[in-house]
Amino acid sequence: MTWIGARVVRKDAAEKVTGRARFASDLFVPGMLRVRVVRSPVARGRIRRIETSRAREVPGVVAVLTARDIPGRNCIPVVLDDLPLLAAEEVRFHGEPVAVVAAETEAAAEEAARRVEVVVEELPPVLDPLESLKSDAPRLWGDDNVFKRWHVRRGDVDAALQGADLVVAGSYRTPYQEHAYLEPQGMLAVPTPDGGLEVTGSMQCPFYVREGVATVLGLPLASVRVVQATTGGAFGGKEDVPSIVAGQAALVAWKTGRPARLIYTRDEDILSMSKRHPGLVESRYGFARNGTLLAADVRYILDAGAYATLSPVVAWRGTVHAVGPYRCENVRVETLAVATNKVPCGAFRGFGSPQVLFAAESQMDEAAHRLGLDPVEVRRRNLLRDGDVTPTGQRLRAEVGLGEALERVVAASGWAEKRASGPGTGTRRYGIGCSVVHYGVCLGAGGRNLDRAGAFVQVMYDGSAIYAVGTTEMGQGMHTVLAQVVAEELGLPYDAVRPVASDTHMVPDSGPTVASRTTMMSGNALRRAAAPIRRTLQEVAASLLGQADPADIRLENGRATAPDGRSVDYDEVLHRCFLERRPLASSAMAVSPETSWDPETGAGDAYITYAFAANVVEVAVDVETGEVEVLRVHAAHDLGRAVNPTGVEGQIEGGSAQGLGYALLEEILHDARGRMVNHRFSTYLIPTARDVPPIHAHIVEHPTEVGPYGAKGFGEQPLMGIAPAVANAVFHATGVRMREVPITPERLWRALRDGGPR
């Protein structure tokens, strides 16, 4: 391998370092209108009227549009199609879009938006999912305010708990988490001369944006071309909701016939865009004295917010991952995604698993403590290995690197010695904790129809090449990895391969860029697309070299070499291709292998494969203030094969940092009327560079047969196990079991004051 495994320079490094990269707010088109959104001032209410006359008086205002101006369906299609583009009769959360204003300048649009008066009859909101589940709660969705239920029923949980030597029970809470991507949401919509629309902006999923815009405007899909602009981070927060932003900009463009750009302020972005679901997990685990996990009984409630959006699938992934990466033959999981009058929750790195894994990995830690075993030892005893069966009944292939990952962090962190030397005494106590997680890569049975990806590859006669895929670069390094794949497959220098911006017109619907599926799915699609070009290069080179079997020709770095060592430069091969009019372009689609899920039993081959991780977190706790300082993180990830180790390390560092924010800092607060109170970075705190400790990344490679060169996707995984490892380290340091994150100084101080383990 020339490029697979190489630490190449990121494809987008230069443009991002120099500031040449063009994000949505760098896009200008002559005649472009600026758009602002008018939002609900209350969490729940009936819209009595929308006063727009004072807004229309602002000089430069071109349009004030409400739901009744929508030419197509007032719907952003996600799973249940319940999300309107603009609220029509009632508002269901504080910050919900009600109208859009378009003006010649940002200032005029801003002023006009302020002047639109949304007259609402306020109703008492439902803010807590447990309240929402009560039979006398206001009806927000269906008969019971439950958007979706899932369950797993395996073995005999009650009997196993009955017979267990130890039952550990706990109730765990996790908060909203804001994606805090560097770049807020933004879209530019431009009417095309042929009656279509071109939409460019910040997004994860161009095909979702296309469907959203086409639905809202009542246009055929072919009339909406969506091209991704450079996207400054996403983390799931640009999966479904960019369709709202695009729909708002597109509505203006369509009604006015002019280009329209809408860039969300950070304020409204935090206020109205999707978040990680707050989670509530009730957990009972049964153990044998030796630490063997006998049964798991988990009730998992997701606070979905005002609209279902992605909650049904978020809940599904949470269900599959609920018991963590362990063998467990008696499993009961009940998952509910419940409606409340708060901002709708959606995709976020981990996708419903971090909440439930916080519970699972805390439970394992507590069991170890109560059994007098080392937490690592309890995990060693139960964790998934080659050929094991997951809690949902899926037998794993021989590609499970979890054991190795755990031993790597245990060894690298000096776990044994540090556990042995203990937390010390005095104000500042030392703690070390661990966690293990698994991650079902790609969409799995919950999204199998979407689990496909298209690719297009074209080699030019001078040996340079382009490729296009339907997944997106959002900072995660997709294009670096995929250019490595193309260079490897075609024997081209990495620098000769140029990615093209993701564009719905260039490749077929490739599903969303989520579920850590990009390296695998687009990688596989590119390999398929490259295959006929590779064959052509081999055939032509074989003929030039007088070699009988083209398959024997090795292609590497711009040369074709026969088994006897004779070789020919690509210049010559490509010139011959030109003369022979050989096609050097190809499009292809990859689909994931089949998965299965029985909704009755919650059993099935849920995912095509799994990635695995083990984390060790070391902390120092000030037991007088409750402050937790993270000293270092060791994280080992089995991702099958690291196409670009530097990118992998970056993902591990970034995900761990985001996990530390989840563990220690981040939460969204609402007032009693359901209004979000901390939708600014001055009040919603995320880790800064000074908060992030050294993160030691360890790469474990147990290749999967279903990924390109054995690679598994893993980008979400680094976040997933951090919070419980922190909580476990805090327990080690203080003896206090924190069952709610973030472990803020206030919260920990109160727990320490109340004394001892909770």
Added chain:
Amino acid sequence: MTWIGARVVRKDAAEKVTGRARFASDLFVPGMLRVRVVRSPVARGRIRRIETSRAREVPGVVAVLTARDIPGRNCIPVVLDDLPLLAAEEVRFHGEPVAVVAAETEAAAEEAARRVEVVVEELPPVLDPLESLKSDAPRLWGDDNVFKRWHVRRGDVDAALQGADLVVAGSYRTPYQEHAYLEPQGMLAVPTPDGGLEVTGSMQCPFYVREGVATVLGLPLASVRVVQATTGGAFGGKEDVPSIVAGQAALVAWKTGRPARLIYTRDEDILSMSKRHPGLVESRYGFARNGTLLAADVRYILDAGAYATLSPVVAWRGTVHAVGPYRCENVRVETLAVATNKVPCGAFRGFGSPQVLFAAESQMDEAAHRLGLDPVEVRRRNLLRDGDVTPTGQRLRAEVGLGEALERVVAASGWAEKRASGPGTGTRRYGIGCSVVHYGVCLGAGGRNLDRAGAFVQVMYDGSAIYAVGTTEMGQGMHTVLAQVVAEELGLPYDAVRPVASDTHMVPDSGPTVASRTTMMSGNALRRAAAPIRRTLQEVAASLLGQADPADIRLENGRATAPDGRSVDYDEVLHRCFLERRPLASSAMAVSPETSWDPETGAGDAYITYAFAANVVEVAVDVETGEVEVLRVHAAHDLGRAVNPTGVEGQIEGGSAQGLGYALLEEILHDARGRMVNHRFSTYLIPTARDVPPIHAHIVEHPTEVGPYGAKGFGEQPLMGIAPAVANAVFHATGVRMREVPITPERLWRALRDGGPR
């Protein structure tokens, strides 16, 4: 067939009628510089220096660039790679680019360009190709000022002429012709964040533009993306020379890092862009008494201008077509493309054939006159029919519709009666003349390596579709015809099919959009690209309908129908495709069948097939003023199959009108120092609506096996035979044989004054 042969509305009708279409000069990008070109004031000279300091003083000027600023090669690659982007040491024609100026405004750029002083030592220019061929002429190219020679040697011409009953000899002259496209040349070049360049503008050949820009800037092809803007006419005039315009804009963009737009004024466009080659033909034909053509001896000199550009291939096509569509076993053709110090000539509808066909069809007319035969009868006796062998030795398949075409115009025009009733007497004399021509479709052996085309088709799950091709829409109606092909192949409504702007990143190098090859080559490529999608639709429909053989499923207008009449809507078929994750996108390439050419003998299967035409032109000549009024034109064209009869009629009308301009009005004049004097539409006259008579279009369909649904390309053909038909009609009216076009009143008046046939 649902769509093939249907008179659908043009795909670009609405946007062009409403003014929404965006031509190059409608493109604006923030920060865009305006570019102007500084040109040689003389026809030939040595550049002593270029004074730029006074230009740089103009406020708003950002760059003044000369040849030494070119980072790559100072060359626009065409055939011989002799054309520089900017003249470096010597200038070779009046109007040759010497420097480019970029400024914040058009006015500043204009002013600065005026202030650049090109100090030239003027040298005596060579203006006439016959002068250029003299041994003591200044050396402009190689040893003999001949860019390229071709010949045909077949049979024994001298013996056949010796034995002929009649030898007709003549010397024929044709002028420069200006394309007079509605939209002048224009390009926008935008640097991309990743270090590449995106070029958009008016063009025929995106892949030529890409190569030109990459060469000039020293960039890999993959770093230059070329997207065609709406293009307002071309006629060959946007084949090679847009690469100059793009290179000039790109040079500015590259050096300044800013977007740069260059729109040529009409003045400089006529002055410096390519033209039809002036032609000089010496012809001797031998006939038997019964009118049989026994021998043809043709010497054809093309005045190529200062650089070779496309002249070698223009000369080749002229060579192949030199004797017209007749059986002739003794053929000698000598063709020379000769350098002079005038604007370089290039592609123009007919591509080297109208000049020599003017001679050929005048010769036939004169032979008829001198043999006392009807001109139609002489043609009937000699013209190519199924299975005949062309003058270059190519045996035709059974797809020759020339005889039918001739009979159609003869009948429709009332030829026999009108010839019989004669020109009449008095000042205003009536005349009727005819011509027949053939046209070798696609590039043929002269450009076989380029004769390929790529296509990409994508069907969306809602039944709308897009397609992309590498050939271009320039007003000729390509996208209407190709959308018909896609709709037909996939059983979609025509309105559901949306073309995508031609884009070098979406399809592989598809060669140039020339040689009337688009319907055939891109049509074939689209059929190939559609084939797997069609199969998928048939398979899925067959399974839904319980039909064993998918091939039996008929796809039409959004429904799939089994032989027993049961049918299923595409909604259902496509939903199933979605669920089954069936790919509905495909790219493909078509290559033309093999052609051959022996440069020694000038024999070979020059083209993959031929289209044919017959014209009858009726005129009224004022014998006192020499004014020729064209009363009507009958034109019958065998184009294999008319995919869109309305488009075909439009091509016939437009081509005939352009041919009438060539016959009667258009010529470029130079002063004694070689400076073009009539580079404005006030002095270069083209037919207006009032000059164009009724044109009766007749469609003849002899399907070819190598084109889609039997279609042959034919877009150039309508111009090709008009000039000789006019001259022959003038002869019929006046008895004066005009051997030079345009037949201006002055020229005809002088001939009438000098009396009788010349």
